[in-house]
């Protein structure tokens with residue numbers, strides 16, 4: 001049953017509106033809430049509890065079942081991270097408090113920056129950006145300021161055709177022109193192709209490694225060499241760090257700028273547009289351009305340092321999404337060096353196991369040893385009138401969140417599967433069985449697949465309308 005909002009419950013005869021109390025407040029007129037917001041429906045505690053419990057049952061999250069949404073690293077978020085982020089000592093502080101009262105918070109920011117430098121092989125980090133795409137924009141603005149400072153006019157950003165859409169979008173927002181390069185038959189970026197695009201107008205090349213097919217860019221060292229030779233920079237889209245964390249580092253591969261998605265690799269919950277975090281790291285020559293304030297440590301005292309004249313300025317109020325930072329810090333400290341390495345090892349093992357099993361009944365166009373994810377193609381079902389979307393929707397009926405579909409763009413009817421390291425063999429097997437069932441149904445009973453989901457209160461939605469005419473308010 002569809003659960004309405006609490007305000008819609010007013011229709012029941014017994015509920016009355018409660019007016020907010022009329023007290024004399026010294027609040028300026030313009031800050032007072034007006035209209036329907038000042039009226040709350042009068043409901044019993046039980047009605048409110050049922051409302052939120054029913055709403056939560058309409059949701060699907062990693063706490064329900066496997067969430068194999070490719071490129072998103074939907075892994076288990078340890079509850080201890082939440083408990084730590086909820087401590088009064090964190091929740092009750094305010095960014096305007098004097099530095100001497102928030103030394104602990106500043107220490108977390110400082111130490112998390114150092115940890116991320118160590119993990120990625122970078123020299124400096126900012127924790128301000130609130131998502132991966134925001135980190136990309138920050139990195140591109142830093143590159144722009146860097147070239148301006150060097151009095152070099154570089155306006156081109158090279159992006160492979162396998163890239164996430166945010167890469168070219170961020171480059172354009174930062175005022176660059178995008179040059180697209182094709183991946184080769186291995187699904188990789190090849191130095192011989194890149195060579196033709198590199199020149200004195202090249203500002204950056206943006207790469208994801210492992211790339212969005214889940215494949216490691218084997219020629220990365222040569223690509224880095226060629227790019228640096230013409231004076232360009234390498235940008236690392238860190239959304240896929242899960243496949244290599246603790247084993248190799250973007251800094252060692254030759255990357256100059258890196259963004260991470262704490263809400264992917266570092267296990268802070270995401271979904272529903274909730275708060276994320278997209279820290280950005282750079283090599284030494286770019287450190288002066290990082291956003292301010294930066295947390296510095298002198299004689300055991302942490303302080304906010306604004307004295308970086310070349311800084312691009314602020315990209316987010318205060319210091320970023322602080323409670324998200326606490327969760328990532330706790331996660332990294334909890335796992336330690338060995339634990340971080342096991343993320344990459346087990347996520348890669350899980351993905352290769354799934355690739356092998358699913359490869360028995362689905363086409364895998366770039367079938368090689370993968371990292372933490374792989375991409376199948378459902379294009380052979382097109383002749384039956386069935387698309388990746390239909391298979392995805394039918395998986396919902398079987399109780400599973402679908403994989404990512406139609407991305408990356410270089411695979412037709414793409415079905416991008418990322419199990420993550422936190423799934424057991426049993427849960428991987430259950431996913432394979434459900435997917436196999438759906439694929440068999442597509443053969444025998446295609447209509448049931450085309451009409452899916454049947455078992456869910458929300459059926460097919462108009463996704464274009466949903467994103468273009470967003471209605472976020474009741």
Ligand SMILES: *Cc1c(COP(=O)(O)O)cnc(C)c1O
Pocket residue numbers: 071072131132133134164166167208212237239240261276278
């Ligand atoms: C998720 C993702 C991004 C964008 O990150 P957000 O945190 O969603 O802004 C960029 N590139 C790749 C490959 C991604 O998977």
